Amino acid sequence: MDFNTALSNDLNIRRKRLQEEMQRQGVDACILTTSVNVFYMVGAIYNGYFYLPSEGEAIHFIKRNIDFELEHTIHIRKPEQILEELQKAGLKCPQKILLEIDTLSFSDCDRLIASLKLQKENIVNASVLLRRLRSVKTDFELSQVRLCAKRHIEVYKQIPYIYKEGMTDLDLQFEIEFLMRKHGSLGIFRSYGANMDIYMGSLLVGENAESPSPFDFALGGKGGNSVLPLGACGEKIKKGNTIMVDMAGNYSPWMTDMTRVFSVGKISDLAYKAHAVSGEIHQTIVSQAKPGIACADLYNIAMDIVNRNGLDAYFMGTRQQAKFIGHGVGLEINEPPVLTPRSKELLETNIVFALEPKFVIPEVGAVGYENTYLVTDNGLENLTVLEENIIDLNNQ
Amino acid sequence: MDFNTALSNDLNIRRKRLQEEMQRQGVDACILTTSVNVFYMVGAIYNGYFYLPSEGEAIHFIKRNIDFELEHTIHIRKPEQILEELQKAGLKCPQKILLEIDTLSFSDCDRLIASLKLQKENIVNASVLLRRLRSVKTDFELSQVRLCAKRHIEVYKQIPYIYKEGMTDLDLQFEIEFLMRKHGSLGIFRSYGANMDIYMGSLLVGENAESPSPFDFALGGKGGNSVLPLGACGEKIKKGNTIMVDMAGNYSPWMTDMTRVFSVGKISDLAYKAHAVSGEIHQTIVSQAKPGIACADLYNIAMDIVNRNGLDAYFMGTRQQAKFIGHGVGLEINEPPVLTPRSKELLETNIVFALEPKFVIPEVGAVGYENTYLVTDNGLENLTVLEENIIDLNNQ
Structure with missing residues (x-):
């Protein structure tokens, strides 16, 4: 098996483990944007948001050009477009969501929460979960x-x-x-x-x-x-x-x-x-x-x-x-x-x-x-x- | 003038400029905790919180031992002690405060806000102000x-x-x-x-x-x-x-x-x-x-x-x-x-x-x-x- 096939299979394993945790915790989706967690889930780093629903395929919301192939990519300029694009695609808007609250800055996280029209009590700590999965x-x-x-x-x-x-x-x-x-x-x-x-x-x-x-x-x-x-x-x-x-x-x-x-x-x-x-x-x-x-x-x-x-x-x-x-x-x-x-x-x-x-x-x-x-x-x-x-x- | 005297004089200039901005903006205090801003205000890095009221002397809330001399140092284990210590010292509890919201993580900032019993609308962006002062x-x-x-x-x-x-x-x-x-x-x-x-x-x-x-x-x-x-x-x-x-x-x-x-x-x-x-x-x-x-x-x-x-x-x-x-x-x-x-x-x-x-x-x-x-x-x-x-x- 070549490196790319092995990586691709492995990414499926990693995403599946995350989705199992999401289902167990009753979380609708996870958004990751820090380099380390994006790399873990994508095998590459991009400037944007990795969006994983609790069931189904990941969506890559990309803010800056990439020079590698990725399925399910949507180009955006700002986080406010994530919700619009989900609605346009006829996908469910998440109510309960995993966000990297221990690593995202207060300003960035606050903006993301507002842009997704979320309540603070429906935010689950993705930083802690990802660190546990990655261990x-x-x-x-x-x-x-x-x-x-x-x-x-x-x-x-x-x-x-x-x-x-x-x-x-x-x-x-x-x-x-x-x-x-x-x-x-x-x-x-x-x-x-x-x-x-x-x-x-x-x-x-x-x-x-x-x-x-x-x-x-x-x-x-x-x-x-x-x-x-x-x-x-x-x-x-x-x-x-x-x-x-x-x-x-x-x-x-x-x-x-x-x-x-x-x-x-x-x-x-x-x-x-x-x-x-x-x-x-x-x-x-x-x-x-x-x-x-x-x-x-x-x-x-x-x-x-x-x-x-x-x-x-x-x-x-x-x-x-x-x-x-x-x-x-x-x-x-x-x-x-x-x-x-x-x-x-x-x-x-x-x-x-x-x-x-x-x-x-x-x-x-x-x-x-x-x-x-x-x-x-x-x-x-x-x-x-x-x-x-x-x-x-x-x-x- | 030796290096330490020059540094000490310079730190006074930097703190005074920050206090002038605080007075102009009607802010009671500023708390800095990221390495770069602590270094800018202290000339050294410690693990803790640099607290500057809009008038008067800075207080260093230190979480971990330091091996250099600092005036007005208070040892704490957690941010919740800042407010207690201010009250103990008979100092004014800040209502409107500068926090590094663009660099502190959501979790750390949220905890700091709660520990200081602050309203979100009374938080002013210290990250932006410090970057402007530092320029x-x-x-x-x-x-x-x-x-x-x-x-x-x-x-x-x-x-x-x-x-x-x-x-x-x-x-x-x-x-x-x-x-x-x-x-x-x-x-x-x-x-x-x-x-x-x-x-x-x-x-x-x-x-x-x-x-x-x-x-x-x-x-x-x-x-x-x-x-x-x-x-x-x-x-x-x-x-x-x-x-x-x-x-x-x-x-x-x-x-x-x-x-x-x-x-x-x-x-x-x-x-x-x-x-x-x-x-x-x-x-x-x-x-x-x-x-x-x-x-x-x-x-x-x-x-x-x-x-x-x-x-x-x-x-x-x-x-x-x-x-x-x-x-x-x-x-x-x-x-x-x-x-x-x-x-x-x-x-x-x-x-x-x-x-x-x-x-x-x-x-x-x-x-x-x-x-x-x-x-x-x-x-x-x-x-x-x-x-x-x-x-x-x-x-x-």
């Missing part, structure tokens, strides 16, 4: 995730060979970014939510790993400029430091997430121990996780191991500690489920998630590693298989 | 713009030396990105609006310049993957092609925008002519523009020159033609004013804007250039002074 991957999506993982691994393998003594954290990051691009990184790195500014990932060295950031990632870092307070800050990499590389796995639209740690010479015993505890958390979760297990239980498994080892003061940061140890990965880097103590989510077959139990050791840096796992019927499959121990760059 | 730069901001322009120019100067025969458009773009980072590019490249996905700028070669894109930039391009349909597409650069480089000027929080064109060998007469017409548009606008002139008039000046030269079929694209020739630049790459036929905006002293009259010539590529200009009391100052003719890479 369970199809075979087509999994083949894209595997392609991404392969390239992610290839790039990380080369890191020991591009490090040079005297580099700053930013120098090393620039070299990795260049390597990423030459290995097919698509550049764009999509994250979900209002406090998720980032550029191509995070590289944390030494005490910068302790700096809090306003953004909702696992760890912080001062950043190179006050306009992007996250990650590498331009300081020289020193002996006894760790270098935590958590750079974007954006080599296909469906991403992977992966962290590995390097050191410059020997680091403290505490840092080695914490890294080993991260490994114990991975192994324990891999041995216990399967479809049906609660994400909150996975979090608690990790915290038990952390507490038993007396490392809670360093877990997921020091001055600021993240309250999650993993998250779904897909078209956005932060998808459901989230592995938090209060999560109500359960693992399901074909969920892809990143597990990142990390520690920040003062004066040394961050340790611990991150893999992307696929939930199978039998347990977890690691998609990011690569040496997990800390690699000493002075021994390369 | 007129202070001296502090201008020094940042100049710093950015300097680095932008230095990178572009080196482009002829990194081109190699046989490269694809993406190969060349990766080299330019690497050069940009080594010259201080901050990576993050902020744009405003729902259809503005981009990564570090646009590089267009040959016929790819004709491809429409769903995103609202001046020109399109297929992109390297359907998840980012914009810009370079991975095709080999051929003899007779132009290479239009419009890469991000993100070397300081306040950006510059700049386009230059390179060719591989000679290109068609039509392409040289169109590039010269772009130059004529620049010169004519530079000779006529000054504070008080209407942006729509500048657009019309350009269109007259285009039509007189019979080049309207190629102007700002072929299969898709953008209806603007320039835009403000600042913390976001697309700020007001926009130079369109229907603009109601006038140029003002200290507006910084990019002028980009471009043509797409079938089988050749894009031509025309872009400078960032500062509006002074006497006219325009070009901030991006660098050779404007097409540079033949085969003659280097």
Whole structure:
């Protein structure tokens, strides 16, 4: 089967799952307009509105020319024409509708609601539903995730060979970014939510790993400029430091997430121990996780191991500690489920998630590693298989 | 004066201008929470709410730890605490308020409105006001713009030396990105609006310049993957092609925008002519523009020159033609004013804007250039002074 046929079949599966949910919730239609959700439902991005009734074919209301083929396309200039066009086509006008209220701006959403003559109480949250649907991957999506993982691994393998003594954290990051691009990184790195500014990932060295950031990632870092307070800050990499590389796995639209740690010479015993505890958390979760297990239980498994080892003061940061140890990965880097103590989510077959139990050791840096796992019927499959121990760059 | 004192004085100027507008509009307070506007008002980014009453001092409602000093800080967990804290402090509860309704999500904005016990009719659009205030730069901001322009120019100067025969458009773009980072590019490249996905700028070669894109930039391009349909597409650069480089000027929080064109060998007469017409548009606008002139008039000046030269079929694209020739630049790459036929905006002293009259010539590529200009009391100052003719890479 060629790529286009496989994609077309897959789009039918995705739309059918959405329609089943709509029927279950008694919703008449869904309108999607943000890049990520349009891409998920169309396999391409256009400027317009993807309209899916609870039964029947999708309609593409297009505001700007496209140069690919699409069935059931209607050209419009403004959202007010959607209702007119539905009426003209003799189609039912939706009363209860799914809209992307968590991602559309207040103004755009308000205009869309008014243009469709809807009552606010008949708006259902499409952002949450689409994120939940997207969290369970199809075979087509999994083949894209595997392609991404392969390239992610290839790039990380080369890191020991591009490090040079005297580099700053930013120098090393620039070299990795260049390597990423030459290995097919698509550049764009999509994250979900209002406090998720980032550029191509995070590289944390030494005490910068302790700096809090306003953004909702696992760890912080001062950043190179006050306009992007996250990650590498331009300081020289020193002996006894760790270098935590958590750079974007954006080599296909469906991403992977992966962290590995390097050191410059020997680091403290505490840092080695914490890294080993991260490994114990991975192994324990891999041995216990399967479809049906609660994400909150996975979090608690990790915290038990952390507490038993007396490392809670360093877990997921020091001055600021993240309250999650993993998250779904897909078209956005932060998808459901989230592995938090209060999560109500359960693992399901074909969920892809990143597990990142990390520690920040003062004066040394961050340790611990991150893999992307696929939930199978039998347990977890690691998609990011690569040496997990800390690699000493002075021994390369 | 050191940087911190200069910044602190400048923040007072920016807040005072906002308060004057609030008083003029009879608004009691303004709440800002998106990164760009918080940065503009605070000089740093935090996770929380910047609260400015129409008179008196700003209050910072902070949700996540910060590691810099700020006066009048109140720690909160959720927006519902803002009103409680105002009451506790004996401050006036706002009735009429500025909120970022064009950028905040519907859900977040709706929650904020409810938490402040506000009526929808008492919400005023902070997104539009802040964008208008930000369009007129202070001296502090201008020094940042100049710093950015300097680095932008230095990178572009080196482009002829990194081109190699046989490269694809993406190969060349990766080299330019690497050069940009080594010259201080901050990576993050902020744009405003729902259809503005981009990564570090646009590089267009040959016929790819004709491809429409769903995103609202001046020109399109297929992109390297359907998840980012914009810009370079991975095709080999051929003899007779132009290479239009419009890469991000993100070397300081306040950006510059700049386009230059390179060719591989000679290109068609039509392409040289169109590039010269772009130059004529620049010169004519530079000779006529000054504070008080209407942006729509500048657009019309350009269109007259285009039509007189019979080049309207190629102007700002072929299969898709953008209806603007320039835009403000600042913390976001697309700020007001926009130079369109229907603009109601006038140029003002200290507006910084990019002028980009471009043509797409079938089988050749894009031509025309872009400078960032500062509006002074006497006219325009070009901030991006660098050779404007097409540079033949085969003659280097």
